[in-house]
Amino acid sequence: MRFVLPKGRLLKGSLEVLRKAGYDVQKPGKRRLIEGFNGNEVLIARAFDVPVYVEHGVDVGISGSDVVEERKSDVFVPLELPFGKCRLSLAMPRERVVSPEEMDGYRVATKYENITREYFSKLGVEVEILKLSGSVELAPKVGIADAIVDIVETGETLRANGLVEVEKAMDVSAQLLVNRISQKTKFEEINELVFSIKEVIENEL
Missing domain, CATH: 3.40.190.10 (Periplasmic binding protein-like II)
Structure with a gap:
């Protein structure tokens, strides 16, 4: 799967929630914007661009609900995340x-x-x-x-x-975004991700 995460204030929380859910994502090294991990990829983009990446082909992203609302991007939002409030x-x-x-x-x-x-x-x-x-x-x-x-x-x-x-x-607040085609073509992987993150959130509340 390809993940796109936002630069700035939501990055730390995004990496943390994914790691706790069992996805060993690493922040790309200096000057690198894409990093591979366990057959997956993570991209780091400007917060305002994350919904655009997800709408147009990146499988999963994390973004603020303000940006999703402003961009009017056609993405699936399965979860609200407990940070970036x-x-x-x-x-x-x-x-x-x-x-x-x-x-x-x-x-x-x-x-x-x-x-x-x-x-x-x-x-x-x-x-x-x-x-x-x-x-x-x-x-x-x-x-x-x-x-x-x-x-x-x-x-x-x-x-x-x-x-x-x-x-x-x-x-x-931060939200998990899913590409609408990936939601169908990678149904099991996406489902597993959503349930793992949901479990992390429930255990922390």
Whole structure:
């Protein structure tokens, strides 16, 4: 089987849960992005690209539910995993807080264009979305946006940049993703993986 795991904050938990489930995956060595193990392969990719790899042919991946939702990738999600828990929230400068319903015409900076659009659309509020790739919390600070929608874990980054969390858009956690064709062609292997991980999760709770 081929696995794709995300660089960054979810990598440690991903490797850990797979190892506990009996898959001796190793993080690829320096400058290597693919590593073989016991006849399987592990790829390391940008977190935002993991669902795309799984949708288009890699058998199994681990990704945040925020990325799966944003990418709208056609993948099978058999399990929610017990790490990577945080939330996607709307935040604004402390001195200029208004309710989301009052944000008509506001400019919102985010990496999550689709989720943000849906969030405001449900409220019947029209906002201008400014898509950024990183350091979203700088946008209100330099005056190019009125608010942001971004991942919040402890809230420390927000506080350090003079922002406050106004409302949660969605809860986020790591998820196991399976390619829809692999789900059929490698049914037994995939099933074994899912049940092994499920057992790990149940034993830890």
